[in-house]
Amino acid sequence: xxxxxxxxxxxxxxxxxxxxxxxxxxxxxxxxxxxxxxxxxxxxxxxxxxxxxxxxxxxxxxxxxxxxxxxxxxxxxxxxxxxxxxxxxxxxxxxxxxxxxxxxxxxxxxxxxxxxxxxxxxxxxxxxxxxxxxxxxxxxxxxxxxxxxxxxxxxxxxxxxxxxxxxxx
Numbered sequence: 104x105x106x107x108x109x110x111x112x113x114x115x116x117x118x119x120x121x122x123x124x125x126x127x128x129x130x131x132x133x134x135x136x137x138x139x140x141x142x143x144x145x146x147x148x149x150x151x152x153x154x155x156x157x158x159x160x161x162x163x164x165x166x167x168x169x170x171x172x173x174x175x176x177x178x179x180x181x182x183x184x185x186x187x188x189x190x191x192x193x194x195x196x197x198x199x200x201x202x203x204x205x206x207x208x209x210x211x212x213x214x215x216x217x218x219x220x221x222x223x224x225x226x227x228x229x230x231x232x233x234x235x236x237x238x239x240x241x242x243x244x245x246x247x248x249x250x251x252x253x254x255x256x257x258x259x260x261x262x263x264x265x266x267x268x269x270x271x272x
Contacts, residue, residue: 105183105236110262118186118234118266119148121179128177130155130227132192135166144175144227145204151268153188153227154200156209164223169193173227183261188232195226229268237261 109117110155122144131139140163143156153175157164173192178185195201201224213219238261 104114105179105181105238105261107236107238107262110234110236110264114234114264114266116148117184117236118188118195118232119146120144121184121186122153122177124180125177128175128184130163130175131173133172133174134162135162135171137162137166138176142175145206151229153229154204155225155227156201156204156212157223157225158212158221158225160221164194164225165185167192167194167225176228183237185198185235186232187234188231190225190227190231192225192227195224197224197226200224200226223229231268232266233263234266235261235263 104119105121106174123146125144127141127143129139130142130144131137140161142155142157145156146152147154159165170191173190175188175190178187201217201222204224209215213222
């Protein structure tokens, strides 16, 4: 269950914890005309970067220009946390980082594994994010919906924050 208080006190930490729990989200590059596509994000909370392993042959990589603005969206593993992360994305030649992230799962996508000429590392530098945390409690959800329909109040189902990497939070 997402901690709706933590989003107020440690929203960036919560974002990275949630990223560590998911298998994939949707990644897209602004202005390319391409649809977002499912990708696994490897997060680096120390630098505020997300890393992706892709193929140079994908539409996403072929249409990528240096410093392009991209979005990565995901729903938490327990379906009670939602995030839309925005930043700049570019191809990276950081072989040490690629070695650090490489796994049998990544290898499954490339005929020649790590040595495949099409392996491409993408660095996504987070600029800001919009995040929502809900209690995920079905009884609370039902109560809030019923209360909103019987009174003048709107449903209170969680917390929302906008995070900026240029400021502390």
